[in-house]
């Protein structure tokens with residue numbers, strides 16, 4: 167079972183950025199309004215994530231590290247109206263299987279904080295009193311220390327960090343109401359204040375740069391069941407930035423990419439790629455986002471309709487900008 171755990175773990179967490187994604191999503195699920203991410207040596211040496219969310223009660227600490235233990239799903243029907251980011255109960259168990267992990271947590275209702283430490287889950291985790299403000303810290307050291315093949319598969323520190331940074335950006339873009347800090351080898355890379363959704367352009371400036379942010383045009387559009395809001399640039403940039411979220415999750419999807427391209431071509435009568443940051447909301451049962459935990463793939467039930475909806479809404483922005 168130990169080996170099986172490690173193999174499965176390698177699929178959920180194949181690199182530091184995947185660990186960061188899972189742990190940051192847990193913080194958001196816990197209702198955190200502040201999230202700190204600390205990386206050392208591209209994440210291979212250390213990944214630390216701290217939040218001020220709901221915490222994990224002492225008697226649930228060991229359980230949180232067990233495979234298929236999730237506090238977020240109580241029935242299979244829940245899968246279809248999933249509002250939390252996590253639901254598989256796999257991430258913590260997987261990360262614990264391939265690192266030296268310490269989980270320290272304090273729910274506001276509990277007087278003391280407690281910590282649980284595991285090393286590749288060889289033994290029963292041991293729980294001890296600790297010092298921690300309301301919220302949770304997870305520290306994963308020496309990622310893949312016990313799976314040398316995986317460890318060798320890691321790229322350079324720089325490449326791994328860039329991937330972590332990208333994951334961090336995506337999440338920070340989607341939640342301007344939450345404060346985020348990213349540190350790399352002790353240096354602050356981003357220190358993002360919570361600005362709220364009304365001022366999300368400030369968040370985009372901080373993450374994408376003022377240049378790109380100044381080219382973005384806000385738009386909103388909805389029909390009976392679909393609604394989209396976000397930003398598109400009108401002129402084709404030499405290097406466009408493109409972020410598309412469906413029900414809060416980042417996706418890379420050809421239906422989406424194609425719809426924006428078509429919109430551009432039909433208004434400007436030439437090919438071009440623009441920057442965009444868009445948030446599409448739709449009934450959860452009309453889209454399957456959990457095709458694979460890492461690949462950010464989606465499958466729309468009615469992809470033609472979604473395509474045309476995106477195309478029309480983006481075309482309107484282009485047309486307005488042309489006038």
Ligand code: ADP
Nearest residue numbers: 192196230236237252253254255256257258302
């Ligand atoms: P999932 O997110 O799919 O439920 P995880 O393995 O990511 O599974 O986490 C297991 C459980 O641990 C969660 O269901 C949650 O109860 C708890 N948990 C993990 N991280 C946090 C956190 N930062 N704050 C509060 N609870 C957490």
Ligand code: MG
Nearest residue numbers: 188192252257
């Ligand atoms: Mg999770």
